[in-house]
Amino acid sequence: MKQVVTKTAAGRATDNVFAAAHGRLPGSGLVAHIRARAFEAYERAGLPQRIEAWKYTDLRALMGAVLPLAPRPDAAALVRAAASVKQTAVDRAVKLVLVDGVFVPELSDVDSLEDGVAVRSLREVLEDTTDSAMAGLVLSTTTDAVISLNAAMATDGFVITIADGEAVKRPIQIVHVTTGSLVSNFTRSYLQLGQGAHAALVESFVSAEGASGYQTNDATIALVGDEANLSHIRLAADAADAVHISSSIIAVGAKAKLDFFSMTCSGSVSRYQGFVTLTGEGSKLSANAVNLIRHKQHVDTTMVVDHAVPHCTSREKFRAVIDECGRSVLQGRIVVRPGAQKTDATLTTRALLLSDEARADNKPELEILADDVTCGHGSTSGALDGALVFYLRARGLSEKDAQALLIGAFLGEAIEEIVPESLRDFVTAQTEHWMQARR
Amino acid sequence: MALLEVRDLHVGIEGCEILRGLDLAVNAGEVHAIMGPNGSGKSTLSHVISGKPGYQVSAGQILFNGEDLLAMEASERATRGVFLAFQYPVEIPGATTMNFLRAALNAQRKARAQTEFSTPDFIKRVREVANSLNIPQGMLKRGLNVGFSGGEKKRNEILQMALLEPSLCILDEIDSGLDIDALRIVAGGINALRSSERAMIVISHYRRLLDYIVPDVIHVMSKGQIRKSGGKELALELEACGYAQFEDAA
Numbered sequence: 039m040k041q042v043v044t045k046t047a048a049g050r051a052t053d054n055v056f057a058a059a060h061g062r063l064p065g066s067g068l069v070a071h072i073r074a075r076a077f078e079a080y081e082r083a084g085l086p087q088r089i090e091a092w093k094y095t096d097l098r099a100l101m102g103a104v105l106p107l108a109p110r111p112d113a114a115a116l117v118r119a120a121a122s123v124k125q126t127a128v129d130r131a132v133k134l135v136l137v138d139g140v141f142v143p144e145l146s147d148v149d150s151l152e153d154g155v156a157v158r159s160l161r162e163v164l165e166d167t168t169d170s171a172m173a174g175l176v177l178s179t180t181t182d183a184v185i186s187l188n189a190a191m192a193t194d195g196f197v198i199t200i201a202d203g204e205a206v207k208r209p210i211q212i213v214h215v216t217t218g219s220l221v222s223n224f225t226r227s228y229l230q231l232g233q234g235a236h237a238a239l240v241e242s243f244v245s246a247e248g249a250s251g252y253q254t255n256d257a258t259i260a261l262v263g264d265e266a267n268l269s270h271i272r273l274a275a276d277a278a279d280a281v282h283i284s285s286s287i288i289a290v291g292a293k294a295k296l297d298f299f300s301m302t303c304s305g306s307v308s309r310y311q312g313f314v315t316l317t318g319e320g321s322k323l324s325a326n327a328v329n330l331i332r333h334k335q336h337v338d339t340t341m342v343v344d345h346a347v348p349h350c351t352s353r354e355k356f357r358a359v360i361d362e363c364g365r366s367v368l369q370g371r372i373v374v375r376p377g378a379q380k381t382d383a384t385l386t387t388r389a390l391l392l393s394d395e396a397r398a399d400n401k402p403e404l405e406i407l408a409d410d411v412t413c414g415h416g417s418t419s420g421a422l423d424g425a426l427v428f429y430l431r432a433r434g435l436s437e438k439d440a441q442a443l444l445i446g447a448f449l450g451e452a453i454e455e456i457v458p459e460s461l462r463d464f465v466t467a468q469t470e471h472w473m474q475a476r477r
Numbered sequence: 478m479a480l481l482e483v484r485d486l487h488v489g490i491e492g493c494e495i496l497r498g499l500d501l502a503v504n505a506g507e508v509h510a511i512m513g514p515n516g517s518g519k520s521t522l523s524h525v526i527s528g529k530p531g532y533q534v535s536a537g538q539i540l541f542n543g544e545d546l547l548a549m550e551a552s553e554r555a556t557r558g559v560f561l562a563f564q565y566p567v568e569i570p571g572a573t574t575m576n577f578l579r580a581a582l583n584a585q586r587k588a589r590a591q592t593e594f595s596t597p598d599f600i601k602r603v604r605e606v607a608n609s610l611n612i613p614q615g616m617l618k619r620g621l622n623v624g625f626s627g628g629e630k631k632r633n634e635i636l637q638m639a640l641l642e643p644s645l646c647i648l649d650e651i652d653s654g655l656d657i658d659a660l661r662i663v664a665g666g667i668n669a670l671r672s673s674e675r676a677m678i679v680i681s682h683y684r685r686l687l688d689y690i691v692p693d694v695i696h697v698m699s700k701g702q703i704r705k706s707g708g709k710e711l712a713l714e715l716e717a718c719g720y721a722q723f724e725d726a727a
Contacts, residue, residue, distance in 0.1 A: 423567075424530070425567055426567050426569060428529050428530065428551060429563065429566070429567045429569075430577075430580075430581075431528070431550070431551035431552045431555070432527050432528070432529075432551050432552075432554075432555055432560075432561050432563075433555055433577075433580075433581035433584070433585075433637065433641070434552050434555035434556045434581055434584040434585040434588065434641070435552055435580060435581060435584045436552050436584070437550075437552070439580065439584060440552075443569075443572055443576075443577070443580055444569065444572070446571070446572065447569050447570065447571030447572035447620075448571060449571075450570075450571035450572070451570075451571055
């Protein structure tokens, strides 16, 4: 019997992309070998379609093909990028800037890093042939195709190490700027937070003026040491017609605390996926996420929280506000491993629909393999309450201002836990900006 | 010219007529009480004056300072000086009372082309009024009306009224759910706001409220119309004879 294997359009396009990018990808020898294996893994799977983890986001249909790798930014592109970086910078943060997937020291604040904080670019680390252990930085530890693709194609990123016991005062902000159109960029960063250390990591995704139709794919891998405390915030505000994919893989040690917040407020197709494993007893996770959606945007926020050991706590609050023909996907999966007794985990997903065409898919899942745990989830979708709107209008607020106040109140629960306070104010200002731009 | 003039107002909701040719004129400086049994249309009147959606006005007019109130959105009516103290104030978790008050006050000042209050001035002003109404500062930092008792919610309505300084105050069953001490505080707050520039319409079906807020005019409402108007002695007549005598009048 004769078998015909037909490659999809997406498959063929990526073939060219990987081959074409070859000279641009840092690392040789073992690193190059691992990249090739990662790309093969991606090719076998293709862009996700009809698989449970991507149930509501058919990336093959939504994204089509992987676009060619963005060229290195020229001087004009850096000028445009600088303007976006300025608008995106968080107060007091130490900025680390990636433009079109390339580290740009002159836009970054590498000279003002605090003691105990070491930052190297991923490119520098992978090109350092004397340190073969670094090859592991491109190892894909999951079977997720977009993470494999990221491992194969990552051009740059950061390797950040924070020494044991350091309390880093200023937030570290990685700013991703895309200046090109119809191109793709791939970045990958690592954070190792030492035992008992405290730090805040912000990741911002923005475009320079004029950039359109691009694709961005980022991965962040973080190890939170025992008794350490990490505040991790990601803010995706890509161009309105961009495809944004980002993944984080985080392990949290014993008695450590991770405060995570994610917000996506632009981009035509966005998928954020977080995989958090509580690996040490007594660790605490607070993971909140906000999708702000309009036009025909599709925003998927998916979190998998893995309680691998006993006595850990996780609290997840997901909120979506959907206007016009937008579509929100909020998926949360809580896994409690056998023996992870005394796990305390809750997840709530709430969607606010501002138009008749808006759509929300909430999928909370519990997979409990231990017998002495407290786990719960709740999910709601609905429109703004007309009685509340009238109350505010009767006090003089316009329809739009009344809605904005109620949307702000709806999001408040997810935002109020952001630490430090300066970052909370920054996020609140972003949500207000989004509401002001509503028609 | 009366501050508020309602002429032959016919209003229905979902095809059912509730106000059936209501006439009412209220001058600045006056306090009018509207009394009547449940279902007589008192709350509907307050809703229609303040612009609540969902009602169909089939005939009649509402003039406020000579202008057509029915042509205005609810928020415009509020910025022009119409204030409704709600019978059932809503709860908004996630929006603190303080932020809500600031949003309301600034929206009104902006609409009137006045400068917005500075933060210290605003906080000072709210504190003064809150103290006079026995509203603890802690309440102002909580979600709007969340976890407030019935009395606290009503005091919060009066706090808003005092801050927004409307020219027409409509108090819909402000006495419902209040014990005697809370009623005294709320009535004291309302009386403090009486002025020659401001009119009030006090809606209730209990005469007791009128011991605390003494009206200039009392109207008896039944089946969607004002059946009788008079001075404060009308309250005593109602006390003695009840509403039944008005049910079939007119």
